[in-house]
Amino acid sequence: MQFCSKSLLNSLYLHWPFCPYKCHFCPFVAIASHDQFMPDYQKALKKEILDFAKNFNKESSIKSVFLGGGTPSTCPNNLLLDTFDILNSVFSFEKNAEISIEVNPGTVKPGQLEVWKLAGINRLSIGIQSLNDDVLKKLNRHQTSADVFALIENASKIFENISVDLIIGLPGVTEQEWKDLILKIGSWPIKHLSIYFLTVHEDTPLYFGVKKNKIILPPDNQIIELYYWSINKLKEFGFNQYEISNFAKQGYESTHNSAYWKRLPYKGFGLGACSFDGQSRFQNEKNLMTYMNNLNEGRETTIFAEKLEIHQIWLEKLMLGIRQIKGVEINELIQNLNEEKKIKFLNKINDLQKQNLISFDGDVLKLSHQGLALENQIVLELAIN
Ligand SMILES: C[S@@+](CC[C@H](N)C(=O)[O-])C[C@H]1O[C@@H](n2cnc3c(N)ncnc32)[C@H](O)[C@@H]1O
Ligand code: SF4
CATH class of the missing domain: 1.10.10.920 (Arc Repressor Mutant, subunit A)
Known part of the structure; x- marks a missing residue:
């Protein structure tokens, strides 16, 4: 089954699977220690975009692009600029299209923010998760609160639309630390935030740690209490909750997320990327080598396609x-x-x-x-x- 060439595309998703480390809680298609494959991967990604471009509804006017991962902030500037050149040569974009990139604190090199702006990116989604450096380190996330503060400061000089991701319920984060984080966010120049409840995904190191009682999760009632406390506090700071996990200053609700919730057609490119053409859902190959080989050798790289009943x-x-x-x-x-x-x-x-x-x-x-x-x-x- 093929993506329906008649469907009017609303959004694009591009997956960048490379990460500087693999967080113990992460269930995503994300790989550490494979940076040497970045150029070949980007070549394959480009091929996937160009192949798709041979047969799609040219009347589509793209309203959002999301460069997600993995850690797209590790994408070398030349590869990122080249990818956006290809996108611009193929698709038409709405004047105010939302173009986001996921950014990990501690991965941004000097000059990179400027290059993203040049490429047309107008929204950063920064993965903070927690400001407790020890908790993050134990979960194999090597990021410090100093990285976070520096990034927020530098990014806000260049980007007006910044979102941050937090995870509520991380083991070892005290109630007071969580509250301090929300209070701090109230003073940041950001427009949007997402608060995700920690999910313990099967077969992650976190899952095994919890199973063996080596990691003790906070009790549900404590997490729920903090969640409601955060909703109220964020309201005081001018962030309106518009979805269970999402909060925005007025007019800054995410176009991209809303497209998913409205079930509008979107095309995903890259390793493990998902797509929806309005009737059927698709997913790409999740193995890096197989994905790249499939594209290089002209083979189909969808591993899952289902027309919804x-x-x-x-x-x-x-x-x-x-x-x-x-x-x-x-x-x-x-x-x-x-x-x-x-x-x-x-x-x-x-x-x-x-x-x-x-x-x-x-x-x-x-x-x-x-x-x-x-x-x-x-x-x-x-x-x-
Ligand atoms: C695709 S991920 C990662 C983006 C980026 N690499 C980062 O880590 O900041 C997007 C978001 O999913 C959330 N997330 C990842 N694993 C999670 C889990 N097990 N439970 C809840 N949220 C999770 C994190 O908030 C993360 O920022
Ligand atoms: S950096 Fe982000 S995508 Fe990579 S392993 Fe950690 S949570 Fe997953």
Whole structure:
């Protein structure tokens, strides 16, 4: 199955898999100690873009590009500029398209921020996670709070739109340290932040540490309390929560994330990159050598392609809709359900409403304040087959 050449593309994702270290919590397609392959990888990435360009809807006007990873801030300047030249030669972009790059503190070399600006990047997404250097080091993330402060200061001289990522629930971060981090963020010149709940992914070193009781995670009630405390504090600082994990100053909600939540077509390039053409989902090869060889030798590099069935589309609309603070139209969810399922679904809604976990604003179904931290369980409850 091929990406539908008629679909109007909204967004592009480019994956840069190289990392300076492999964090013990990380489940992403990210590889350390392979920097010598960067030039060959970029060649393959370019080939993938050019191959795709032979057959796609040229009326597409791209509204967002996300250079993610891995650690794209490790991409050498010449390779980054060349990649953007190719993108510009192939795609048309909206005047105010959001062009983001993920940046790890401690990886940025002098002059690099200027080169990103020159390439057309207008938004940085900086991975802070925590300011406790010892906690990060134990999790094999070699970044210091001094790196973070220097990057925020330097980046804000060049970029107006900066976002930061934090992970809540990292083992060893005290309540006070978390609160201090949020208070500090209130004084930073940033426009957006994401707070992710730590997920212990199977087969990561973190998973084995927890399993062997070598790593003790903070209790759930403490994490939830800190999450709600952060929501309130961030509101005082002018950051509005617009999704379970995302907060923005007015007008700085991420175009790219919103495209995912609205289920708009996007094309992903690179190792393990995912794509969606409006009807089907795709994923690229995840092995570096196989990905590069496939492209060099003219072979297809998609390893997964699936046309979504009606019940999958329904589940996606529920999951992606309810995560957003603005909620999801109930009619969107019930219009294609048969009578039996509709009754079952509405009964579940009723139960959750009685427990104060969801609420209605007219026809719009939303998570209640209390429901925000329990989204996973609520979706499971509502996910009728
Ligand atoms: C693709 S990752 C990494 C981007 C960049 N390399 C970095 O580490 O800053 C994007 C974000 O996912 C989040 N993340 C990674 N592993 C996670 C985990 N196990 N649980 C929750 N969030 C995680 C981190 O906040 C990270 O910034
Ligand atoms: S630097 Fe980012 S992408 Fe790389 S291993 Fe760490 S969390 Fe994963």
